[in-house]
Amino acid sequence: MNYFFHILIMINIYMILALSLNIPVGYTGLLSLSHASFYGVGAYISTLLMMKLGIGFIPSLLFSIFGSVLLGLVISIPSLRLKGDYFMLSTLAFQIVTFTILYNWVSLTRGPYGIPGIPAPQFFGIIIDTIPSFLIFSSAVASICLYLLYILGKSPFGRLLKAIREDELSAMSLGKNTVKFKITSFAISAGFAAIPGVLFAGYMTYIDPTSFTLEESIFILSIIIIGGSGNFLGPVLGTIFMILLPEILRFLALPDSIIANMRQIIYGFLIILLLRFRPQGIKGEYKFQ
Amino acid sequence: MSILELKNITKTFDGLKAVDSLFVGFEKEKITALIGPNGAGKTTVFNLINGFILPDSGEIYYKNQNIVGLKPWEIANLGIGRLFQDVRVFGKMSVIDNVLCAFKNQKGEIFYYPIFQTWKVKREEKIYKEKALELLDFVGLIDKKDDLAENLSYGQQKLLAIARLLANDSDLLLLDEPTAGVNPKMIDKLLELIQKLPTQGKTIIIIEHNMNVVIDIADWVYFMNNGQITSFGLPQDVLGDPEVKKTYIGI
Numbered sequence: 295m296n297y298f299f300h301i302l303i304m305i306n307i308y309m310i311l312a313l314s315l316n317i318p319v320g321y322t323g324l325l326s327l328s329h330a331s332f333y334g335v336g337a338y339i340s341t342l343l344m345m346k347l348g349i350g351f352i353p354s355l356l357f358s359i360f361g362s363v364l365l366g367l368v369i370s371i372p373s374l375r376l377k378g379d380y381f382m383l384s385t386l387a388f389q390i391v392t393f394t395i396l397y398n399w400v401s402l403t404r405g406p407y408g409i410p411g412i413p414a415p416q417f418f419g420i421i422i423d424t425i426p427s428f429l430i431f432s433s434a435v436a437s438i439c440l441y442l443l444y445i446l447g448k449s450p451f452g453r454l455l456k457a458i459r460e461d462e463l464s465a466m467s468l469g470k471n472t473v474k475f476k477i478t479s480f481a482i483s484a485g486f487a488a489i490p491g492v493l494f495a496g497y498m499t500y501i502d503p504t505s506f507t508l509e510e511s512i513f514i515l516s517i518i519i520i521g522g523s524g525n526f527l528g529p530v531l532g533t534i535f536m537i538l539l540p541e542i543l544r545f546l547a548l549p550d551s552i553i554a555n556m557r558q559i560i561y562g563f564l565i566i567l568l569l570r571f572r573p574q575g576i577k578g579e580y581k582f583q
Numbered sequence: 584m585s586i587l588e589l590k591n592i593t594k595t596f597d598g599l600k601a602v603d604s605l606f607v608g609f610e611k612e613k614i615t616a617l618i619g620p621n622g623a624g625k626t627t628v629f630n631l632i633n634g635f636i637l638p639d640s641g642e643i644y645y646k647n648q649n650i651v652g653l654k655p656w657e658i659a660n661l662g663i664g665r666l667f668q669d670v671r672v673f674g675k676m677s678v679i680d681n682v683l684c685a686f687k688n689q690k691g692e693i694f695y696y697p698i699f700q701t702w703k704v705k706r707e708e709k710i711y712k713e714k715a716l717e718l719l720d721f722v723g724l725i726d727k728k729d730d731l732a733e734n735l736s737y738g739q740q741k742l743l744a745i746a747r748l749l750a751n752d753s754d755l756l757l758l759d760e761p762t763a764g765v766n767p768k769m770i771d772k773l774l775e776l777i778q779k780l781p782t783q784g785k786t787i788i789i790i791e792h793n794m795n796v797v798i799d800i801a802d803w804v805y806f807m808n809n810g811q812i813t814s815f816g817l818p819q820d821v822l823g824d825p826e827v828k829k830t831y832i833g834i
Contacts, residue, residue: 450691469659
């Protein structure tokens with residue numbers, strides 16, 4: 295049963311990651327490869343605040359969101375001077391920088407040794423320290439995040455982001471400060487990505503930088519590519535599919551050494567197939583070119 | 584009274600003077616046509632007014648304010664709208680969403696309003712939706728309101744772009760070849776629409792190659808060649824000018 299709960303918790307975590315990345319990627323049309331850095335920075339900020347300064351869970355969560363938004367601004371303001379693929383390259387560079395800092399600032403993050411013994415989320419006298427309780431907690435958090443992201447996507451704000459994706463010059467000629475909206479969408483996405491980071495740290499009770507690598511960013515992006523972007527349902531379907539797929543492989547009785555590689559091969563194969571035959575993903579409105 | 588005045592505007596691309604010391608004014612609530620051979624610099628003039636490109640020298644006064652150096656969205660917010668030659672509708676969005684995007688200063692576009700003041704945004708949206716439907720009715724696209732803009736015909740996309748421009752509520756409209764590539768039946772409809780606009784307080788500057796259209800709707804014509812205005816006046820006079828006939832129509 296706990297195994298089943300574990301999968302659901304991971305789906306909750308990745309659903310927030312995918313749907314928050316969907317804001318810049320699917321709505322605004324900015325391909326970003328730095329989502330794992332916001333995820334990681336969220337996890338590290340809240341963990342360090344709780345363990346080094348003894349700050350409570352809720353304030354730590356808020357600080358980590360704030361920190362991640364700031365990082366999002368730091369990344370997007372200079373990067374948005376670049377267009378298209380160059381923007382993506384710039385986010386890739388920032389992803390690598392963030393990972394390198396987490397990995398090498400040993401005195402603060404313990405680098406490759408990771409941080410063990412992260413306390414369970416605790417607030418208003420409730421401690422979330424069992425798997426079933428964590429499932430309920432993560433589902434509640436994910437529901438709130440998904441609701442907010444849904445509202446944003448459906449709002450005039452989301453509509454304007456789509457307009458910028460479709461034709462930035464046109465949106466500009468209608469009097470919209472498109473650069474400001476691009477930065478806002480990126481920063482909001484970064485802020486939301488911190489939340490699953492905090493959940494992940496509290497759930498695993500251990501974090502190290504290898505959970506927040508470029509591969510992780512690519513994995514989150516591929517959830518959107520496979521699921522489909524620019525709407526709500528696509529990333530939801532993509533998350534369920536991408537999290538369940540390796541679990542299904544588990545039952546194929548392959549040796550462990552092959553399974554890990556098989557996963558990568560299947561993901562890669564799927565993305566190639568999709569980009570060739572269905573560029574908008576399972577359920578998306580926007581084709582990647 | 585001129586609503587827009589270009590004073591001594593020069594723009595050079597790779598040593599070639601696209602616009603050469605141009606002085607030109609546009610009258611309020613009139614339709615002024617900008618005609619001339621390809622490469623005369625007409626679209627460049629629009630891009631300069633719009634703020635998409637910066638002039639090398641000179642000033643552009645809109646309602647007595649120098650707008651050179653302002654960002655395109657700032658210029659748009661002052662009240663200068665643009666219909667692009669290649670329409671540029673938001674293809675993967677519904678027709679009504681295209682129009683809804685165009686309203687200025689929407690609270691719902693500031694991300695915290697939809698989250699914290701949902702009801703306010705909803706109320707605002709209801710008003711905008713009604714206005715958008717009115718505009719779609721005005722341009723005759725009401726039946727297509729839920730279709731994706733990319734599925735409309737070229738002429739319908741131009742009508743949609745005009746509806747979007749009207750929702751944007753600009754006082755000065757720059758129309759870059761609104762009739763090009765549109766079937767004749769649709770052209771009549773478009774012209775009828777454009778002719779109504781000055782009565783609603785709009786000023787129109789139109790780039791047009793179809794001389795019948797120019798004679799029909801323009802109050803004033805500027806003929807542009809090699810980045811300069813070489814002839815101007817009432818439509819019949821300019822089109823009757825032997826110089827214009829020679830360089831443009833080829834007779």
